[in-house]
Amino acid sequence: MTLPRGLTRRDLFMKLGIFFNGIVAAILAVPIVRYLLSPVAQERKGGYESWVPLGNLEQFPSGETRLATYRNPIVNRWDGDTADIPCWVRNVDGQTFQVFAINCAHLGCPVRWFQQSGLFLCPCHGGAYYQDGSRASGPPERGLFEYHYRIEGGTLLIRAGEIPTPGHASNIVREIRPCV
């Protein structure tokens, strides 16, 4: 076999060496990239969400809105208190419930419920929501995020497991439109 003009044996071996390293790099890149993308891949595979109990229905009297907390379904031993997630439970009429995420739909700060004025207020930028979670005023573009819920044997369960954000709607019942 003759080599092309100007290409020496050493040049060829150097190029082969670079090529060989490229192949190895590509092979190594696969596990590295998959490792880095595992937080995304896991969501696609099993999903982050599952049904978590919030407690007995007696804890949520009819017509009232109460703070509840749950342990996030996906949790590590070293997560500490950060895996204890709060949410607002509104018992509408004894049969229907609304469970709102604690995170403001604007930038995720924790909203607080004011029984007397029937409003959720956000301490960060002053977003306000009515008792049914719909937007009242302030910078949020939408109502509070609302979890799916179901009742089983006197226990209230919600489908939760992921921080709700404006761009992520998987755990949101529906877009709550402001009162017109």
Place this chain on the structure above:
Amino acid sequence: MRLTASIGKWLDARLQLGASIRETAEHPVPRETASWFYVFGSAAFVVFMLQIVTGVMLALIYVPSAGEAWNSLQALNHDVSLGWYIRALHGWGSDFMVAIVLIHMVQVFLFGAYKYPRELTWIVGVLLLLVTLGMAFTGQVLRFDQDAYWGLGIGASIASRVPLMGPSIVNLMLGGPIIAGATLSRFFALHVFLIPGLLVAFVAVHLLMVLKLGINEWPMPGRVVRKATYTREYHELTKRDGLPFVPGAVWKDLFFAAFILLSIAVCAYYFGPFGPSGPPDPTIIQTAPRPDFFFLWLYAVLSLLPPSMETPALLVGPVVAILALLLLPFFFGEGEKSWRRRPIAVLTILLVTVALGTFTRLAGNAPWSPVMDAWSRIPIPSEFLHNRSALERQGALVFQVKQCHNCHSLDNQGGKRGPALDGVAVRLTQDQLIRQVIQGGGNMPAYGKNLSPAETTALVAFLETLYPAGHSPARDASRAVALEPDAGVPPSGHP
């Protein structure tokens, strides 16, 4: 002394660095650059060294675990001997570093130093600014307290707005579905390994180019940069009117760096470390998270933008700003360097400074945040209750109980989210007050469902008493006409 010299000789025979170090140290710089205006770059470098030293020391104690980080910060503050001081040095060092990097950038911009042939030096400088801000943000997260926790939530909310990729970016940023152990671990890796690595690499390239291309000469009005002639002119200048960097110029760098280090040490001693605030327990919702000083302006912008503008501004704004900085030397690579001949450059700096300063100052008071406990903590000043009827005082009670005070101030006390109500009766008639309370609008919630007619009547009666001495409340002229046809007609000659 002879021993030191012989050790030095022995080392240099093997390392062979002495000659090149001496050459670098003594390279000629234009005489006028031996100036107090040219000390900020080296000062930023020295503060970075301080950050490395104090950072390594903090890492001896700090535990990057969501369950333990806050406790280890408490131990640093209270149990470890002088742990609080090392934390304070690192925290104040961070603020000083961002400040000095910004001042350095302004100086370089105003002196036209980004022009040919120093375009790449400027670009790497912009990258250095970004990684410095990255260090500041990730450092704020490692101080794993309430502010850090909810600050991450804000970061996630912003990241989630990226079209299509948003939710995946949030999961990658948090290392999972929620802010938890994995989140802190990855911010630790960013803050301690990845970003400092980039910082060191960028600093090395930045410094190398400063040495290879020479420090920017003092800009003189009329001395115009042209690609064809600049390098020759610069070398002529350094030959004609130069002096060796060491010791000609370096002594000012040394003095300034020592002054800055001393300032950090004094600030750390007097003001102490930053936080941590409350533990990062999301179930403690009685919190009003605030960002660190250098991100306050962003907090203000996010509350002042109209909602529809927010997502585009958040996603497009930074890209445009960074691109503008990166591309600056390509569009203005030649021409005048002196700020005296570049009024737009000076005005740009003034505009940006005033804007950022105003936003930062606004965010210090945060008038857009409701005062969440004003209704129970801040009483209505007594002058608003003197000589009032029972109904009006009942209305004052409604004002407190229905949390109106959280957003509206009286006598400058209470929330500033809505307008101050000291003189509301001058602005609105009784009917308008009733409508505003019941229907809301203009960024106020509607209270129709949460006020009984009696409460509304009382509240409006109270609001009608709110007008300054010497003013009279607004009145609806047409109503007077409707009720008493004669009473509403003004005397002739009087509008």
